[in-house]
Amino acid sequence: MRRWRCLVLAVCLLGLLVAALGASAAGKQQLFLVIGQETELAPLTTTELRRLFLGFTVDREGQPLRPLINRNDQLSYQVFLQTVVGMSARTYERQLLSQLYRRGIQPPPVYTSLRKLTDALKAQPGTVSFALGDELEEMAGVKSVQVLWEQSSR
């Protein structure tokens, strides 16, 4: 009887541990660089990512990459601003406007709909964007190329 009690206790503890680990994994937030399923892309350096999302040309195998801004979710945009371009929204948007006006450098197109962003990523090879893990799950035909940022909820 005592052995059974110990076994039940051990199973309960194991269950709690698995649940805790599961909760930890579920609470882990990640921002991914994403691209259409059919395209292959080697990870980009921090400088290449900044250049790309500030509207400057970044090539891969002679083909220019085309960045898209994901504004479906306020959190993913804020994380992108802090970790990829390192600017406040005000400074980033003013910089894009200023470059367009000064030198005709086209700013990356902005998408507020996840469905339209997914379609755009799949339509043209070399088109890249960023998305949080839960957004990526909704983007059928889109894959992650690299992790741009991650944070555990614990």
Place this chain on the structure above:
Amino acid sequence: VYWITISVMFICMLSVCAPASAQGLIFGDMTAVSRVHLDPDTDFPRDELEPHATLFYTGDFGHTKVLGEYSANKHDSHVGRAQLGWSVDSMNSLWLGRMHNPTSYWRTRYHHGSYLQPTISRPAISEFEVDDGVLPAHITGVEFDGEHVLMSGAVRYTATAGFGDKLDEDGLKVPDVFEGGRGLHDSSYALRLSWLPDPLDGNEIGIYAGFNHIDSHVPGLHEVEQALAGFFVNWDWRSLVLTSELIGVHNRANPGSDSGSFVSGYVQTEYILTPKWSLNLRLENTWSNGDDDYLSEFNNFAEKRGLLGVRYDITHNQALKFEYDHSRRQDEEEFSQFQLQWSFVFP
């Protein structure tokens, strides 16, 4: 050279088809001005309402790019920029057409877009011709600009040659884009070099130099040969932005006879209080020993000014600005003015 340039531009425009990407912008602003302490017999209005609009278009055709800007207020309208560019590589471009003279940091950063400026007014030395500017602000010709990555930073360079402004009794005039009968007597040349510690943010420190032959229609002043050189800095500490320029100008009027010179500069600080509010302070001064026949043609030029301003960003594309300044003009008239401006960019 002029007609060859025009012909090449025309052929290239015919050869371009639908742009890969294109964007248009409309800048607009309405400024209310109220002046106090004016001389009783002044020619300056006490109160004014100044509307101003700028249309901008740029199209990217792959290796070819077009860029146009048209500016209008109640006194004047003109083509500010009409440029056709080729991307030599990802860092360098060759431009043909009408462009802004690179011998000014302020003008080539904000062009005619009032919304982008932290303040309502430009520094007097950076004013455009229509606003009583004393230096030629437009060139029609050829420009080469680009960047060279060096260590973690970049060197940015611009070289421009073409035709510049004319001078008449109302000040400098921007000639039409398509205008024949030009020669060395209205040619302009400019060179600018700057260092950017991080090519992707706004910090920049640099020098420029230029030479302008200004065709004059002012009695007793047939031509001005103008040489200038300057220094500029723009540094952003996130909550504090410092912008400053210092420029030395040497004018030789009626070649072979009189010459004069002056130095002008400004220091501006923008303190960003919150993402919506910012506070601006600017001090301007011009040092001249009064022997410059060219400068004396510009009575409205503010040779000394102190300015305090505040900017409130109403939305992501609209701003409200208020400023107070005290100025002394070239004709020694002193006054203070209050300005209130609503400005926007669309979309």
